[in-house]
Amino acid sequence: MTIETKLTPGTNAATGHPSPRRRPLPPLPHVFLDWFQSKGWAPRDHQLELLQRSLDGQSNLLIAPTGAGKTLAGFLPALIDLYQRPKWKPGQPHRGVHTLYISPLKALAVDIKRNLETPVEEMHLPVEVETRTGDTPSHRRQRQKLNPPDILLTTPEQLALLIANKDADRFFSDLRYVIFDELHSLVTSKRGHLLSLGLARLRSLRPQMQSIGLSATVANPVDLQRWLVGQNVGDARVDHAAGLITVEGGAKPQISILDTAERLPWSGHSARHAVGEIYQTIKSARTAILFVNTRSQAEFLFQNLWRINEDNLPIALHHGSLDVGQRRKVEAAMARNALRAVVATSTLDLGIDWGDVDLVLHIGAPKGASRLAQRIGRANHRMDEPSRAVLVPANRFEVMECKAALDANYLGHQDTPPMRPGALDVLCQHILGMAVAGPFREDDLFEEVVSAAPYCELDWDTFKRCLHFVATGGYALKTYERYAKIKRVENSDSAVGEWRLTHPRIAQQYRLNAGTIYEAPAMTVRLLRFVKRDGKGIAATRGGRSLGKLEEYFLEQMVYGDTFMFAGQIVRFEGIRENEAIVTPTVSKDPMVPIYAGSKFPLTTYLAEHIRAMMADPESWHELPLQVSQWLTIQTRKSVMPKVDQLLVETFPRGDKFYLVVYSFEGRLAHQSLGMLLTKRLERARARPTGFVATDYCICVWGLDDMGALLQAGKLSLAVLFDEDMLGDDLEVWMEDSFMLKRTFRQCALIAGLIEKNHPGKEKSGRQVTVSTDLVYDVLREHEPDHILLQATREDAATGLLDIHRLGDLLARIKGQIIHKNLKEVSPLAVPIMLEIGRETVVGEANETLLAEAAENLISEAMTV
């Protein structure tokens, strides 16, 4: 069923080159041809190819770089079909949605509507295009339900709500195409799992419906091809996958690594040393996007650029915490080409066209080759011109990472994250949604669910357990039968009963809690000119400007008078009033509280491999900046450089402690897990470890005993320490108590519908009603360790926060390959992580110790026996 076509932009009709064709491509209706001609364009081969295959009734995946006319390709079959179908006559029932477009971002849906309206208006096509997002007013949603538009642009969350409706069948009665934009960014998350189940439902409603996936380049296109069509149906010998059309990238991007004249920092991620050089680079371009990895880096860089901005270049800031209004202003200014530079986080990674960007600066580690490629693609939307990019590593390890990513980029290697099996908490949510849509038979629903690619290997037993979880919580104790959300009602005319909602209230509850995105609770940050205080705190004051939102846990740790960077300025924390954090401007130049968390991606396996290879090959060091190659050379003299397959472990004393550093290059998440397990094992071996810190590149454990001496005396064995059995009982024991598991459980409990989301305005009021998920977790673990939700939590944590798979791969790889170097003092390679101690959070440090330190227990200790 799979048809593969590779097209290069060189064979583009627009550029006039001849193209080898396998078969004649479909003629366009003259209205369309005229329109293309009026624009001075010609339809591109991939657009026509996709059209022909769609006419043949096939579902397809189109992989193309930005600027290749991907969106138009996706909509062309729909627009032509709509143009050719008979006119709707008054008196006929309203027609259902013809084409559904789903994008990961609300803003993208809105942007596409704008772009689509141009051809529709210019060709006078009889097509209604509308959006439906969380921002759509309820009267419009209501109207859309009664009289659906021809093309509906929406998000995955809205699709979940649309299908969980009694009228879904009517609403989608004329559904012909479903278009998924930026599919690569959707499929790997729980959001993608829910979306795949929604697609399975659409297929059940309209078996003739076709799907069209639009994606950037990915490592395994076949995963996406399978995702787009039904699995476990029909002939088992046939590979069920959508067709593939690949458009090769345009001109190779020109990428360079900033070769700084300044001293390269050993650690940190701020690139403070290179701010001057970054500024000069901005001046050389028309418009630049400066990508960073976290929001705090964005704030930091923005501040520092403005400090030296002698030419008053218009430089803006864009990240997810900023006030929406401010973000829109920046976006509008970008579109008008009124900016010279914008400092941005991943909020600008996707799709939307931001004017004439001709340079991308990537500050800090790229973390993944595909991610970097996508970001670089943001420069220049004309694909036959090369994009220009400059990578700015912030420390020495990042230099190697940038180099590796740069090689990968030239080689076109992809390291997008692998697909994971569908999450069970998502399935639970979907089952309830389907009951909201109407009564169902369990075997019918099962068949539908396993037709979704992420769930194709789900077994009947697990499905039943999810079903029972939705109905009564799925507990061994049957106390909740009378509170069941859904019940199986036996039908006289069929052998199998139907599951039905027990109460309409459940449907309402579902609608309020649907979705898979749950962010940490955030507070609005409001800037006031000055603040009046009374005895208790801030006196009631009005007005002020909202700067954006920050996580509660960050704000809660502040005390009055603390200064921090936010929304491009340094502000002073005044206090919290009615769920808002109040800040005032300050003249202070150095914020006291520098860091707030943002998304951090771990280093990909692919880049890690490259870095290991680079380090093991001194021949390649001349390609690195002198400071870095010297650093590596000194390492070979003072210690040793591990070969590609080897794992280097160094031990050395410093101050009153002994250190053990492991250079494993497996990314921060896997390293944190490894660090936890290592310290547990060292404890058991009585090596008295007292803490550890993990980075993307290595782990450092310290303690009171000389671990190096213990290893040399044979009292401690690295082979035993790093044995794979670490992932057995030790992991089990640790995971059970891990705060990360509790955090994951909370997510799962919210998604699966065990507990309800806090709704704005409702939170805090019902403190007696709020439930501590930590305590629920403890109780459940104690009584039903095999409960479906705990299973979901463990699976989730193993692939997510703990990265157990990667840790497993590491342990298998290094078996018999561990080399130990006992040193008298710190090695060059160890310096970066040594500098992180005290800066990075030390994971797992005993909370009790902190309490004990702060406690005034002396008196009571003296008094107790």
Add this chain to the structure above:
Amino acid sequence: MSDSPTPYRWSLKARQKSKRVLGESKTLTLDDNLFMAQLQIQLPVPDLFAAASYRGTCIHAVNGEELVTDCSGIVYWPTHQMVLVADLHLEKGASLARRGQLLPPYDTMTTLRRLKHSLDKWHPKSVIALGDSFHDVEASRRLPAQARDSLNEMMRGRQWVWITGNHDPEPPENLGGEVFDELRIDRLILRHEPQRDGDAGELAGHLHPKARLMRRGRSVRRSCFAASTTRMILPSFGAYTGGLNVFDPAFDGLFDARNFHALMRGDEQVYRIAAADLS
């Protein structure tokens, strides 16, 4: 040990079940001596500090009465060999299940098992539950047989007092125990909801206090006893009960600015932290 009543002066507000009308807060004063005879209060333990049970506890005086705070979340009052516990919220799981949140149905048994563990440790002559012992008015009727048995067993041979709370304004059904809106014993007054302008010596629950300590960029949150020299608010004991930071406006007016302590519950120990060190 003597069976004779203690020489302490008691005053109390008790309530007769039959006269209770929902929403009305009628109080009756019973004869002090009669009540004391019912309580059969024992004399204080002779040697306050001899028992191993005191390990890991914190002793805190409220209005001059020395109280022992235990990391399980209860208060032991040695003078009267009395255990005080707040906010059991029994049957909270089932109560939420009725409204569509199907939490694991094991909270009641977990709470009761933890309570039994505390009672086995302290062997109190009397137990006073400071209100919200049942999550809703029907909870005591709904109590599973196993939970009822366990509760009866704990109550056997002890004086047991249910102080009413906002969740359980009605006395529990068929469970026994005395029921009061509030109770004065020596220099202390026991009630569910703390009162801002009340007398000194208040022991209450209701607010589910928890405290947060920041050190070296890390934070620890624990449920706690919030305590000054004139008042103590007990942590909630129930298995599913969330907490409220002691700096939440709900605590306004109860403690003198930052001049109080959070006795934070560790795994095996209570940590006494000055409010000024909390955030």
